Amino acid sequence: MKEKFNLVVSNLKRVLSNSDLSYKIYMVFAILTFILIGVFGIVPSSKVFIANIKLAIDMNKSNSMLSSKLVELKKVEGDLKAVEDSIFFLENYLPEQFNVQDYIVDFVFSSGETDFSIDRVTPVKEAGDVINLAIVFVGNGNPVELVNILESLNRVTEIQDLKVSQNEGYTTLSMLVKTFIMEKQ
Amino acid sequence: MIILNLLTTQIIKSLKVKQDSLIRQVQSYSEIEKSAKYVDKRVSYYKKILSQRESMSPRLDFILSNTDESIYIKDARYSLSSFSIFAEGPNAYTFTNLISKYLSGGVVSEISIKGARLNTRTGMFEVDMEGRFK
Known part of the structure; x- marks a missing residue:
């Protein structure tokens, strides 16, 4: 075994003692080494570098978006604070829940401006965000004026059906009124 | 290349x-x-x-403002699309005039008379009519 090894070494020494041949061998080794380092070293590192650059660009973009979102949210917060009082009115105009007493108060004030008074109020049907009310007014006022006032309420009121009848000098107005709520989701 | 990678990694960390x-x-x-x-x-x-x-008041206003003072509306029913009136007046001409006013006002599209009679007790004409809004 040792003899075989010594034979190989001596053959190698003999081959390398030829300077032209050894130069060619070293060149081949050098080129092979360069290719190996390129394939197994530089290419993966470059790939990592390119991926890092892409990631950095994406992160920079998303950070910019988040920054502008934050600015927007700060503005929204300011706007919300500014309209805090108006939200109270919105609750009155488009309540989250149906409270018949709130409507009665509105109708009493409205009819008070004419010569009518409320005789009765009955919630008829609730379908989603729409509430129907049957209301009866009695008095001697102008029906057009009363209808006009009711339809001008900020709390949206639509008169669907109106019955006007005269009895013993009094006018009776029976109406079916559609109102709206918006349930909080 | 290693240095560049280290640098980009640091940038990514800070981002x-x-x-x-x-x-x-x-x-x-x-x-x-x-x-x-x-x-x-x-x-x-x-x-x-x-x-x-949709507003009822312009429709109601049209009907009532075009009704002559001599006509007394006893009962009336209004919806957003139609109306019906039961009224009494001194003569047939007042009702003809009333129907003419309703139809020429641009608010009512059609009128049909459901009934008409002379109340001999009061001497007044009573008319029952229906109409549709435009």
Whole structure:
């Protein structure tokens, strides 16, 4: 075994003692080494570098978006604070829940401006965000004026059906009124 | 190449720190965002209802303002599309005049007389009519 090894070494020494041949061998080794380092070293590192650059660009973009979102949210917060009082009115105009007493108060004030008074109020049907009310007014006022006032309420009121009848000098107005709520989701 | 990779990794780390901080800040506004969206939705819904609402008062005003003082409307029913009236007047001409006014006003599209009679007790004409709004 040792003899075989010594034979190989001596053959190698003999081959390398030829300077032209050894130069060619070293060149081949050098080129092979360069290719190996390129394939197994530089290419993966470059790939990592390119991926890092892409990631950095994406992160920079998303950070910019988040920054502008934050600015927007700060503005929204300011706007919300500014309209805090108006939200109270919105609750009155488009309540989250149906409270018949709130409507009665509105109708009493409205009819008070004419010569009518409320005789009765009955919630008829609730379908989603729409509430129907049957209301009866009695008095001697102008029906057009009363209808006009009711339809001008900020709390949206639509008169669907109106019955006007005269009895013993009094006018009776029976109406079916559609109102709206918006349930909080 | 190794140095460049180290440099980009550091940049990414600092961007990540900044991103985490921004996410925390944005998350702290989630309730505000939620309530702002709700208010916006509610305002839009309110505006939509306001824009779509149909008004009875111009129709009622048209019918009553075109009714001669000599005609007494005993009973009337109005909807957004139609109306019916039971009224009494001194003679047939007042009702002819009334129907003519209704049809020429541009608000009523058709009128049909359901019944007409002379009340011999009061000497008044009683007319029962129906009409449709345009």
